[in-house]
Amino acid sequence: MTMEIVGRGFLARNLRPIADRHPRTVVLAAGVSCAHGTSAHDFAREADLLRETADRCRATGSRLVFFSTAATGMYGGVAGLGREDGAVVPCTPYGAHKFGLERRLRESGAEHLILRLGHLVGARAPAHQLVPALLRQLARGVVRVERGAARDLIDVTDTVTVVDRLLERGVHGETVNVVSGHAVPVSDIVDHLEERLGLSARREYYGEGRQYGVSVEKLTRLVPETALLGFSPTYYRQVLDACLDPLRCPAALPAAS
Template identity: 50%
Template sequence: MDVIGNGFLAGHLSTIAQGHPGVVVAAAGVSAAQHTSAESFRRETALLNDLIRRCSRSGERLVFFSTASSGLYTQPGQPGTEDGPVRPTTPYGQHKYALEQELAVSEIDYLTLRLGHVVGPDQPPHQLLPALTAQVRSGRVRIFPGSRRDLIDVTDVVTIIDALLGTGASRTTVNVASGCAVPIERIVRHIERRLGLTAQWVDGTPAVTQEISTAKLRRLVPRAERMGFGPDYYRRVLDKYLSPVGAAGSDHRPLPVTPL
């Protein structure tokens, strides 16, 4: 496996790189849902086009990371599916969906993975958990009422990708998430309890969130049924990576807490 990039996901995927020859992973794209930089979008588009040309010549399979965030799935009432309609509402969601479509009209072997909110060590500070943790530590958190977030441990993401590549799934899109979106208030409250801190909550713009369907994931990767996904899964993920104040001897490195 040739992992393109040196960031959060790229680092974790390096652990399975030897097991998948003939696979190219585009792990150097835009990773911030709040991102609106046209230049960053252009760079990722250029990278993907270069990799499509490469894979067209070499016959390699290309793995592309899209999003299963509320920027893409915006129709509440039923879980968002890979084959169902999507109406991206943010520049980030529109950008990722446009790249999905470029892959779909290409002739290469590809796998598009729509990721939930991945959590783990060495995350950049703009991503969900480091950002929320920094806000809690600062004493002030902005809450968008109605928003829900589907958290998934990066180790589970790597396990799923490893399994998906082993199935030979081709020219398809798969949601990679826990399937249990959690109200943002519960996530922030659990972070506060875990850190032993209380922050002031400031309301932002009310949000609309669509659940994420994992039916296709569970069909392709039966092991996902045994990975502990469920209503309490998010608590285990937070507890794994957020050390309580004064804790010592933790088995895992805490998330970085670089201030926003």
């Protein structure tokens, strides 16, 4: 018996190599993944899927892993570092949706593990995610940057490593931030991509992004091996470099259109 992965997208594909290691586990890697999503229909569909999956896990005694968010939608309104046991006031419809689903899962009676993820980066990531979107804009010569916006990037392979360790240790009934702990200004991310690709794009600034920080205290306690992953203020560079590696991601830079 192997781990059941609900979903066929970016994260689900990356989790498949560890499926044989975790029987009696169901991973819900489906649902709303776009932080800008506001569709009531999509939110309701994910809520229904979570309820149905939690009911099934409760009946079979399986552990359910649910992926929430540690992005600005969850922690952008928090003073100081966002902590799993701290007060949270979601500041986007997406953040409020995920926060609400966390509560429903805790109340469901199913054995569970809630993981609040940072911004995943890796090969074949969805087009709407930050790095693919920036790469397309760089190819076209104009990049739109939200003033003051920052993002905590984490390599999807490092995310899978963390998930693997948490499941291996039988962690359940917990909410854990799975992030690097270093939110980087989007302008710095664009700088590094330009340098690596030898490009220079005009920047169009808009809006006013939120500054935020996320605590990794609980993560490092539960998974001390994160010390080997290179989490630091410059970690984002190795994440971007890996994404641009032609051996790992041969189509990293899309053609302009």
